[in-house]
Amino acid sequence: MTRKDHPHDLLAPWALRALPPEEDRLVPHHMADCEQCAAEAERLRATVRMLDGAAPTERADTRLAPPEALLARARARRAPVPPTAPHAEPYAAAVSALEALLGELDGPAAPWGTPVIHDWSVQDTVAHLIAADEHLALHLGLPANAPPTTAPAEGTGWRTAWASRTQRVIAHERARAPGDTVATWRAQANALLTAPEAHDPERAARPALLVGARLPVADHFLVRAFETWIHADDIGRALERPVPPPPPAHLWRLVRLGIRILGLALGPQALPVALTVTDATRTTEWILGSEDEPVHAELALDPLDFCYLIGGRTAPETVSRTTTGDEGTARTFLDRASRLAWL
Structure with missing residues (x-):
């Protein structure tokens, strides 16, 4: 089943965990690219948790891995915040x-x-x-x-x-x-x-x-x-x-923010680099640096690895990446990205 438009009719049953597996997989893939549906789905999930009423520790959700279960428990416990x-x-x-x-x-x-x-x-x-x-x-x-x-x-x-x-x-x-x-x-x-x-x-x-x-x-x-x-x-x-x-929709917003700040930090004189950020849900490419020269290096990173890099949690020399072109330009680019961090 393919859905190119917003799957509004699937969001409520997805929040209730009532979709068959083949349709259940459609919603997260769509939400990775659609902040509107991601927000609506989260609102519906929060409503379901509120209506459930049972204590989180009494309602184990075997479909959630431990980190996701931790997050679900927190959202169920916290005081309501207006959307x-x-x-x-x-x-x-x-x-x-x-x-x-x-x-x-x-x-x-x-x-x-x-x-x-x-x-x-x-x-x-x-x-x-x-x-x-x-x-x-x-x-x-x-x-x-x-x-x-x-x-x-x-x-x-x-x-x-x-x-x-x-x-x-x-x-x-x-x-x-x-x-x-x-x-x-x-x-x-x-x-x-x-x-x-x-x-x-x-x-x-x-x-x-x-x-x-x-x-x-x-x-x-x-x-x-x-x-x-x-x-x-x-x-x-x-x-x-x-x-x-x-979540993927949020992670990609952080990636785009990091790209904007990195572009400002590099400035228009830096040797141009083609940066591709890709995961199972999407692939996006940016050209950063001078617009007057051909691309000197091409880099591909996972979005989470990119965020760890600009957050100063992964060293430029150890970040998982694929590189083509001039290695020196690529290393300079990665080093500059890692020095964005003040966290």
């Missing part, structure tokens, strides 16, 4: 994934002090997200968290100011209970998701200069989604509790 516009949905999903993971860390022996990344523990990493989300929150008129923010000295670069603020927030949160740190992060995340800019595409289209990038507010929500997911992944790896990657 957002599509640009904020990846952030809402990333927040749910991290809430799921943190919700598993109960009791006095919870491993909050486990090293995660840099010199941060689990609690420190959540504190870092408080500081990182704060840039967008303040721009949207939301209140700052303690410790109070202070204007950086004139001439201070954004990376220096950003790192200083992160350290101040981490130091502050280390004096608090981990649960209080999580509550602060969750409250700020929910405030972002209920802000008018999370629901109004016109307001979200206005540009804002945050963390060194002048982007529409909608793209800054995607930046928040990227960073929340990557740190949830960091914590999950440290605790040996894997967190699922973003």
Whole structure:
């Protein structure tokens, strides 16, 4: 059975897990390319979970692998958040994934002090997200968290100011209970998701200069989604509790954001590279760099590998890729992509 149009009549039975296998496979493939249907399907799945009413631990879903089950439990537990516009949905999903993971860390022996990344523990990493989300929150008129923010000295670069603020927030949160740190992060995340800019595409289209990038507010929500997911992944790896990657529709939005930022970082003078990002659902190619020269190298990466690369979680020399053309140009391109990360 082939469906080239939006499979609206399949979404509800898919959410109820009532489709035969041959039609059940159509919906995820379509959602990988259609954010509208992906959003509607997720809304229907959330409604089904709400109507089920049973406790997540009493309703094991054998069709879900453990990481997906973790995410489903979190979304069932979290306080309802009004549906957002599509640009904020990846952030809402990333927040749910991290809430799921943190919700598993109960009791006095919870491993909050486990090293995660840099010199941060689990609690420190959540504190870092408080500081990182704060840039967008303040721009949207939301209140700052303690410790109070202070204007950086004139001439201070954004990376220096950003790192200083992160350290101040981490130091502050280390004096608090981990649960209080999580509550602060969750409250700020929910405030972002209920802000008018999370629901109004016109307001979200206005540009804002945050963390060194002048982007529409909608793209800054995607930046928040990227960073929340990557740190949830960091914590999950440290605790040996894997967190699922973003759904395909969300992952491809992060890829497109990364391509835009990478293109700006490379500038028009860089030796041109043809970058193909491909997985089982789609293949997309971009030409990045100078428009005045022929392509010097061609690279192909998986979308998740590309996100790990620009997120600083995979080294340029070890990222899984296929390359043709000039290897030196390809390596320079990969190195530049990996240095986009500030996470």
